[in-house]
Amino acid sequence: xxxxxxxxxxxxxxxxxxxxxxxxxxxxxxxxxxxxxxxxxxxxxxxxxxxxxxxxxxxxxxxxxxxxxxxxxxxxxxxxxxxxxxxxxxxxxxxxxxxxxxxxxxxxxxxxxxxxxxxxxxxxxxxxxxxxxxxxxxxxxxxxxxxxxxxxxxxxxx
Amino acid sequence: xxxxxxxxxxxxxxxxxxxxxxxxxxxxxxxxxxxxxxxxxxxxxxxxxxxxxxxxxxxxxxxxxxxxxxxxxxxxxxxxxxxxxxxxxxxxxxxxxxxxxxxxxxxxxxxxxxxxxxxxxxxxxxxxxxxxxxxxxxxxxxxxxxxxxxxxxxxxxxxxxxxxxxxxxxxxxxxxxxxxxxxxxxxxxxxxxxxxxxxxxxxxxxxxxxxxxxxxxxxxxxxxxxxxxxxxxxxxxxxxxxxxxxxxxxxxxxxxxxxxxxxxxxxxxxxxxxxxxxxxxxxxxxxxxxxxxxxxxxxxxxxxxxxxxxxxxxxxxxxxxxxxxxxxxxxxxxxxxxxxxxxxxxxxxxxxxxxxxxxxxxxxxxxxxxxxxxxxxxxxxxxxxxxxxxxxxxxxxxxxxxxxxxxxxxxxxxxxxxxxxxxxxxxxxxxxxxxxxxxxxxxxxxxxxxxxxxxxxxxxxxxxxxxxxxxxxxxxxxxxxxxxxxxxxxxxxxxxxxxxxxxxxxxxxxxxxxxxxxxxxxxxxxxxxx
Numbered sequence: 001x002x003x004x005x006x007x008x009x010x011x012x013x014x015x016x017x018x019x020x021x022x023x024x025x026x027x028x029x030x031x032x033x034x035x036x037x038x039x040x041x042x043x044x045x046x047x048x049x050x051x052x053x054x055x056x057x058x059x060x061x062x063x064x065x066x067x068x069x070x071x072x073x074x075x076x077x078x079x080x081x082x083x084x085x086x087x088x089x090x091x092x093x094x095x096x097x098x099x100x101x102x103x104x105x106x107x108x109x110x111x112x113x114x115x116x117x118x119x120x121x122x123x124x125x126x127x128x129x130x131x132x133x134x135x136x137x138x139x140x141x142x143x144x145x146x147x148x149x150x151x152x153x154x155x156x157x158x
Numbered sequence: 159x160x161x162x163x164x165x166x167x168x169x170x171x172x173x174x175x176x177x178x179x180x181x182x183x184x185x186x187x188x189x190x191x192x193x194x195x196x197x198x199x200x201x202x203x204x205x206x207x208x209x210x211x212x213x214x215x216x217x218x219x220x221x222x223x224x225x226x227x228x229x230x231x232x233x234x235x236x237x238x239x240x241x242x243x244x245x246x247x248x249x250x251x252x253x254x255x256x257x258x259x260x261x262x263x264x265x266x267x268x269x270x271x272x273x274x275x276x277x278x279x280x281x282x283x284x285x286x287x288x289x290x291x292x293x294x295x296x297x298x299x300x301x302x303x304x305x306x307x308x309x310x311x312x313x314x315x316x317x318x319x320x321x322x323x324x325x326x327x328x329x330x331x332x333x334x335x336x337x338x339x340x341x342x343x344x345x346x347x348x349x350x351x352x353x354x355x356x357x358x359x360x361x362x363x364x365x366x367x368x369x370x371x372x373x374x375x376x377x378x379x380x381x382x383x384x385x386x387x388x389x390x391x392x393x394x395x396x397x398x399x400x401x402x403x404x405x406x407x408x409x410x411x412x413x414x415x416x417x418x419x420x421x422x423x424x425x426x427x428x429x430x431x432x433x434x435x436x437x438x439x440x441x442x443x444x445x446x447x448x449x450x451x452x453x454x455x456x457x458x459x460x461x462x463x464x465x466x467x468x469x470x471x472x473x474x475x476x477x478x479x480x481x482x483x484x485x486x487x488x489x490x491x492x493x494x495x496x497x498x499x500x501x502x503x504x505x506x507x508x509x510x511x512x513x514x515x516x517x518x519x520x521x522x523x524x525x526x527x528x529x530x531x532x533x534x535x536x537x538x539x540x541x542x543x544x545x546x547x548x549x550x551x552x553x554x555x556x557x558x559x560x561x562x563x564x565x566x567x568x569x570x571x572x573x574x575x576x577x578x579x580x581x582x583x584x585x586x587x588x589x590x591x592x593x594x595x596x597x598x599x600x601x602x603x604x605x606x607x608x609x610x611x612x613x614x615x616x617x618x619x620x621x622x623x624x625x626x627x628x629x630x631x632x633x634x635x636x637x638x639x640x641x642x643x644x645x646x647x648x649x650x651x652x653x654x655x656x657x658x659x660x661x662x663x664x665x666x667x668x669x670x671x672x673x674x675x676x677x678x679x680x681x682x683x684x685x686x687x688x
Binding site: 078084117119125135 | 170171173174175208209351352353354355356357360392393394395430431432433434435436447448449450451452453468509510511512513517518519549553583585587588591595596599600602603606607609
């Protein structure tokens with residue numbers, strides 16, 4: 001059984017905030033990694049908000065996830081400003097290097113590949129974000145060398 | 159007392175190019191050189207120089223360095239700070255046509271800083287620096303010498319229009335809310351900047367957070383609201399942190415809270431974070447999101463100034479709009495109207511992105527021509543390539559071609575050709591780029607960001623994508639091109655909210671100017687089949 005005490009604490013932390021559901025889900029995801037059905041059910045019970053409504057919110061916003069993801073989430077931007085600066089070639093190379101299509105996770109659980117919405121870093125396009133770190137002025141080679149560093153770091157800490 | 163200040167631009171762009179490690183190296187090496195007491199390293203907002211690596215400026219000399227890497231730090235310290243010799247290989251010198259402004263970075267073309275006046279000059283984490291640059295003076299003036307209706311009148315006189323993209327007269331919106339008798343009213347700052355190519359709000363939030371607090375407090379006073387929310391997208395971690403710190407400092411200085419400036423007026427602020435949804439930039443979707451729901455737009459009317467957050471009268475203003483308010487109150491409507499054009503007063507912040515030599519953030523008077531932006535300030539297109547098109551206002555923006563290079567960039571001139579200023583993002587596209595690929599990129603974006611509430615937008619974006627894929631796969635016909643056009647026109651008329659209505663704008667724009675590119679694909683398919 002998963003320990004759900006933290007969920008209760010998180011909900012209580014927001015007792016003074018009006019309509020805090022998004023903050024609650026953010027904190028729960030930060031604590032547990034992703035928003036499982038068990039967790040959402042608990043949030044529903046603690047907040048008296050119907051589970052269906054909470055599920056609707058959890059699946060609406062792109063920063064929420066209801067599935068387990070890799071240790072490093074690689075988010076590539078492919079919006080128009082990155083597109084005209086060659087983001088497709090960068091993305092193709094990343095897919096090849098990681099052996100992933102979009103929204104897939106490597107079998108070792110190290111990397112998940114996703115798109116990101118525009119990060120507002122277009123002056124240094126094309127860009128990607130790995131967890132909270134951003135990388136700009138990418139070329140296919142540069143992107144792979146950054147990913148290699150993460151791979152080494154990830155395997156060393158495994 | 160410090161004899162020297164090193165201002166290091168710590169914004170999202172410079173951080174992506176290694177600004178943090180350069181700052182750490184500076185602090186480390188200054189300590190080693192026993193200069194830590196004499197030289198202070200200050201993080202500031204964007205210095206207005208982009209894509210040139212890590213940028214810093216040394217005061218009082220006002221020498222700018224770009225492309226600074228960790229290994230350059232010891233040279234800067236030993237040469238510049240100890241021996242007083244400028245490290246020329248890293249120095250950022252005037253770009254052609256730049257005007258020298260004391261204490262400001264060399265800037266090309268006719269740039270004027272109103273909204274960005276403090277960005278890159280002050281330490282955004284220090285309220286005293288904002289105060290030293292006339293900060294909170296407008297609020298003091300309003301609360302001690304002006305009635306709420308005087309504040310509205312001044313803004314009305316200035317002609318300020320909303321900078322979120324719709325250019326609705328700000329004071330008119332305020333009047334609607336001021337008229338309401340509800341005891342509870344809310345002010346929301348829309349900092350859910352998500353329009354691709356746009357990062358003006360981010361750099362205002364990161365460079366001058368107190369200007370937003372002051373602008374919101376003035377708005378609260380004008381319409382009779384005592385509570386405000388800043389809705390910042392979750393991806394803008396740094397903006398959230400800086401703004402949180404600024405709110406705490408303002409409270410500690412008695413500039414947020416009860417009985418401001420000894421008046422009966424109280425105002426406080428709270429940050430609300432987004433969780434990743436482009437549609438939440440639409441004001442009623444944003445309100446839904448603050449209410450803890452899916453960010454789907456509401457039916458209008460009622461509009462937020464009469465019925466907004468939790469059913470109460472609510473003003474939603476964009477970051478850039480709010481940053482203009484303190485200065486309009488301080489310097490007056492006449493001063494503001496002296497900038498820009500008659501129908502579009504003031505300045506506009508643009509972000510120049512795409513195939514351009516000098517990308518980044520600029521603030522210019524309304525009415526500047528596209529040519530001046532692209533070729534003077536932006537220094538043209540890299541690699542000697544030609545100008546194919548520009549898209550003004552983000553991914554929902556209109557398409558401009560070479561025939562529009564001398565068109566003044568103002569609300570009224572762009573409206574005439576069916577385009578708009580939108581968010582102020584200017585995407586420059588060179589003549590080697592494939593227009594159909596570009597349109598497909600736009601449509602993929604809309605298809606992903608459509609919230610799903612209305613059929614025309616949800617299904618329409620999907621069908622448009624299919625038709626485009628059919629064309630690029632060589633299976634399309636000329637009828638498919640006509641179908642794309644027809645569907646886009648129907649979406650424009652029938653979609654529920656601004657997203658679905660604006661999504662067709664760039665598609666129809668590209669079809670208008672580059673139809674042959676689309677039909678070329680169709681014709682090849684026709685002959686191959688025959």
